[in-house]
Structures are given as C-alpha cells and as structure tokens.
Amino acid sequence: xxxxxxxxxxxxxxxxxxxxxxxxxxxxxxxxxxxxxxxxxxxxxxxxxxxxxxxxxxxxxxxxxxxxxxxxxxxxxxxxxxxxxxxxxxxxxxxxxxxxxxxxxxxxxxxxxxxxx
Amino acid sequence: xxxxxxxxxxxxxxxxxxxxxxxxxxxxxxxxxxxxxxxxxxxxxxxxxxxxxxxxxxxxxxxxxxxxxxxxxxxxxxxxxxxxxxxxxxxxxxxxxxxxxxxxxxxxxxxxxxxxxxxxxxxxxxxxxxxxx
Amino acid sequence: xxxxxxxxxxxxxxxxxxxxxxxxxxxxxxxxxxxxxxxxxxxxxxxxxxxxxxxxxxxxxxxxxxxxxxxxxxxxxxxxxxxxxxxxxxxxxxxxxxxxxxxxxxxxxxxxxxxxxxxxxxxxxxxxxxxxxxxxxxxxxxxxxxxxxxxxxxxxxxxxxxxxxxxxxxxxxxxxxxxxxxxxxxxxxxxxxxxxxxxxxxxxxxxxxxxxxxxxxxxxxxxxxxxxxxxxxxxxxxxxxxxxxxxxxxxxxxxxxxxxxxxxxxxxxxxxxxxxxxxxxxxxxxxxxxxxxxxxxxxxxxxxxxxxxxxxxxxxxxxxxxxxx
Ligand SMILES: Nc1ncnc2c1ncn2[C@@H]1O[C@H](COP(=O)(O)OP(=O)(O)O)[C@@H](O)[C@H]1O
Ligand SMILES: [Mg+2]
Numbered sequence: 001x002x003x004x005x006x007x008x009x010x011x012x013x014x015x016x017x018x019x020x021x022x023x024x025x026x027x028x029x030x031x032x033x034x035x036x037x038x039x040x041x042x043x044x045x046x047x048x049x050x051x052x053x054x055x056x057x058x059x060x061x062x063x064x065x066x067x068x069x070x071x072x073x074x075x076x077x078x079x080x081x082x083x084x085x086x087x088x089x090x091x092x093x094x095x096x097x098x099x100x101x102x103x104x105x106x107x108x109x110x111x112x113x114x115x116x117x
Numbered sequence: 118x119x120x121x122x123x124x125x126x127x128x129x130x131x132x133x134x135x136x137x138x139x140x141x142x143x144x145x146x147x148x149x150x151x152x153x154x155x156x157x158x159x160x161x162x163x164x165x166x167x168x169x170x171x172x173x174x175x176x177x178x179x180x181x182x183x184x185x186x187x188x189x190x191x192x193x194x195x196x197x198x199x200x201x202x203x204x205x206x207x208x209x210x211x212x213x214x215x216x217x218x219x220x221x222x223x224x225x226x227x228x229x230x231x232x233x234x235x236x237x238x239x240x241x242x243x244x245x246x247x248x249x250x
Numbered sequence: 251x252x253x254x255x256x257x258x259x260x261x262x263x264x265x266x267x268x269x270x271x272x273x274x275x276x277x278x279x280x281x282x283x284x285x286x287x288x289x290x291x292x293x294x295x296x297x298x299x300x301x302x303x304x305x306x307x308x309x310x311x312x313x314x315x316x317x318x319x320x321x322x323x324x325x326x327x328x329x330x331x332x333x334x335x336x337x338x339x340x341x342x343x344x345x346x347x348x349x350x351x352x353x354x355x356x357x358x359x360x361x362x363x364x365x366x367x368x369x370x371x372x373x374x375x376x377x378x379x380x381x382x383x384x385x386x387x388x389x390x391x392x393x394x395x396x397x398x399x400x401x402x403x404x405x406x407x408x409x410x411x412x413x414x415x416x417x418x419x420x421x422x423x424x425x426x427x428x429x430x431x432x433x434x435x436x437x438x439x440x441x442x443x444x445x446x447x448x449x450x451x452x453x454x455x456x457x458x459x460x461x462x463x464x465x466x467x468x469x470x471x472x473x474x475x476x477x478x479x480x481x482x483x484x485x486x487x488x489x490x491x492x493x494x495x496x497x498x499x500x501x502x503x504x505x506x507x508x509x510x511x512x513x514x515x516x517x518x519x520x521x522x523x524x525x526x527x528x529x530x531x532x533x534x535x536x537x538x539x540x541x542x543x544x545x546x547x548x549x550x551x552x553x554x555x556x557x558x559x560x561x562x563x564x565x566x567x568x569x570x571x572x573x574x575x
Pocket of ligand 2: 162165216219220221
C-alpha cells in the first residue's frame, strides 16, 4: 500500500493511513524526497494520526524520513502522534529527538507558517 | 473465546495481525487503552525480530490470573539462529542489523515481566506478561 | 482480626485526642461533678474491689450472649485479657483522682474499642448494663442505708457520663481520621489538569509519586493535551513530597511524551537543591525547560504562546493580557 502525498502550496502532506510495511515506508521516503525537489517544497508534514502502534522500526523510518526531507531543504513536522502511542514511545526510549512535532495537521501547518515568518 | 491465540509469523503483515490480536485480547480483559497500546507495541517488537532474524516463527497469546487480576501472556517462539549473548542483545542500542536496538529492552519496559531464552542454532523464545492494574 | 488487635493491646494505646486540665474541669462543672462526688467515689474503693469480679463476670456473660458483641471475645485468651483490663477500668472509677491522667486513660480505652470495630451502640449499651449491675451491688452493699447507695450511685453516674463523652469523642476522632485519609488518597490519585488559558495547561502535582501514579498522571496529561489542543504545559512540582532520581525520570518521560504530541512543558518548583542532587545522580536535566516558580512558569508559557503582559499605565485599566498575533 503506497501513501498518497498531497500538496498544499509549498507544503507536502503525507498521511499514513494504516500500518505500513517497511517497504511501504521506504517507498514513501523516496517519494517525498523526490517531490521536495520537484516542487521545491518548503515544508513536509508526516501525519501519523491513524497509527495505533509505532514500534521501534516504524519510529526509525519516520525519523529517517524527517531527516531525509530536511536534508533536501524542507522543514519536516511529524503530527498526530496519539497519546497512548506517545507514552509507548517514551517507554521504548525513542522520543524522536531533533524532529519537530505538532498536535495535528492544523498545528503542523501553523508551525511551518510561524517558521516562515 | 479460545484459551490461546496462535499467530504464525512469516512476514510483516503477520506482525500487524499479531499485535491486533493482542490488543483485542487486552481490550476484552479490561486493560486500559494505554496498556493495550503497550502490549501491542511489545508484541510488534518481538514479532518483528522473528521476521528480521529468524524468518519465521509464531506468537502465542494467552490469558491468566494473578491475584484476581487478569493478565496477558505473550510467547514469541522461533527456530532461527538464536542469540549468542542474551545480555548484550538486551542492551539498549545494541543491534546486529543497523536497527535502533531498542526492541528487546523496550518490550521489557512496556510489559510487567519479560524473559528471553535462546540457544545458538536452535532458536529463541521470548515470554512476556502484563496484568491489569 | 478484631481479636488479634485486642489481644495485642496490653495497655490501652495512646489516644489521639488531647484534652487539657481546663477542659476536663469545664466538663466536670457541666456534669456537676464536685469534690464531694470524688470523695464519695473514693470511699467506695473497698466495695469496688469486692464486687469487681462478679460485676465483670455478669458483663461478659451479657456480651457473650449476643453475636454482635460475643464475637470479639470467643478466644479464651482474649477474654482473659479484656476481663483484666475491664477490672482495671472498674477499680479506676473509685481511685479518687479524676484529672488529666484519668481522662487520658479513658480516651485510650475508647480508642481500643474503636480499633476493634465495636460499634458505639454496643459500647454505650454496655454502659447501661454496667450502671444497672453496679446499682444492684450498691444497694446490696449498703443494706439498710439505700439513701447512701442512691447518692453514691449518682456520683458514679456523673463520672460514667464523663467517660461516655470521652468514648464518643474517640469514635468521632477515628471517623474524622478515616475521612482525612480517604481525602488524602483521593487527592493523591486525582491530579487535575487545568486549562488556565487557551492552549495553556497547568498540572500541579501534589504528594508522593510512585510508578503507578506517575503513569496515571502522564496518561491524563497526554489526554488533556489532545482534548484542549494545548501547546504549553506548566508542570508545577512544588508539592511533590520528594524528587529523587526515579521521580525525575517520571517527569522527564512525561515531558518527552508531551513533546511528541507537540506540547512543550515548563517545569516549575524544582528547588536548586533538588536540581543539584539530580545532576549529581547523573540525571540529565539539560533538555528540561524550567522556571523558578509557578508565576515565572506561567509568564514563560504566555511568552511562548505569544501573549504579552500589558501594564496598567498603557491601557488605563488594570493589568491584563493582550494577544500579540
Ligand atoms: N528472534 C531473534 N533471533 C535472533 N536474534 C535476535 C532475535 N531477536 C533479537 N535478536 C538479536 O538481538 C538484537 C537486539 O534486538 P532488538 O533489541 O529488537 O533491536 P534491533 O531489532 O533493532 O536490532 C538484534 O539485533 C539481534 O541480533
Ligand atoms: Mg528489534
């Protein structure tokens, strides 16, 4: 299952809808990296609202995704981490340090706008 | 409700199935949403290790009682290569696959009890348990 | 359970109520318990010694004939012990000195009965039985002088009512104590997350933090962040009993989890002593956003949220907050 990437002005939005295989996530990383360049996106939002589990492997992929798009020149924000998922991540000892986070899509967009200003 | 739930683990979709079964079982037995997520995440870690290191194996989910509190017992079993030094494998950050190396230690922290038995060339069995608070 | 409690109670335990000499006197005045009453009772001492055992036998026969009271004394050893204490109680009625010492002794006895869960109705009922048993013996002892027996009985009744008042108070004190403990438990369990401004939550933590409670607090914090769409949380730990390395870890975890949901946490109320000892323990507080006190924390939070404090002079009105954006 691939993840559709939406474009909103100079922001790319990838909403991960269901548990993805590692291969799907790697695909997404390449897609996003590619589109950042193509559309000269200034920001990327990775929306994980629909995920009820983020294990260490998924967290690594999300982290790598954020690092990759940032290296491509786009501010990247992970949004929609659910309360229980956030708690489990902390127990795992994986807290996405160095990656920007926001409550949801609206907040993520607001954060990117704020950075622009 | 069957006494045990068996999930054969061969690929990544089985990981998702196993953790969903675990969450369902936990929900039925009165675990909070946070606890359900902890259990599902721990299952995901050990199931993923089966796929990554042993190719195939199984997850068995069962319930038990501890001083009147319902508990979930998760057993992850494979006949893969086994682990040479369990203590080292348990260490946060240790990985032989360029992973984050947080799976085993993380699963242990997410659950109440965690036990890993492994024999090189024979396989690995992880047993984890969590009870309702 | 009740039996073992009683069996383990050799001497009445210290009561929790403190009643001073002045208060004792005031009560005696109200009861019209005077020096001559004390004297009259003192003169009964030989009679009390003589009748102590039969009266006490009667009393316990009565106790044992009711399930509700007999249950406490089924064990012969316990029965032996309480009879001995009861005898002391009885003889003490005619010892003549009814000051603060006497009151302390009576409070102790009340406390023992409350501890074994003997309901006041039985405890008070026993007093009635007691008085009647004693009245009969007094009439017997004074033989041809029933007038004297009656007068002695009135003195005794005043003293017994002083005792009853004290006993009732120990029950009330125990009830109050239980309620206080429950309230304490409730307060410890429920940690309110308060929205003090749009997007700004206050989490005042009070009491002892163990792993379980830390988990509950973190859960409710994370849920509140989502429900209130909070961006900043001020976590005030001034009221936390002890901040050791374990508690610090819990705090750091809650902060990290909140950040994953896009909220930044400002921790207030960490004393510099605590901070220093945590650093000494190797706890990295470097990533922690702190403010000296609650007020400072809220001001920092408002700054992050883009509020600014407007002085009264600038607006002509009282101090107020204005939104910058
Ligand atoms: N089922 C298994 N069979 C063989 N080796 C395993 C198994 N599970 C874990 N391991 C070993 O333990 C190490 C640590 O595992 P883990 O904590 O999950 O981290 P990661 O999977 O990120 O490497 C793995 O790198 C691997 O060497
Ligand atoms: Mg792993």
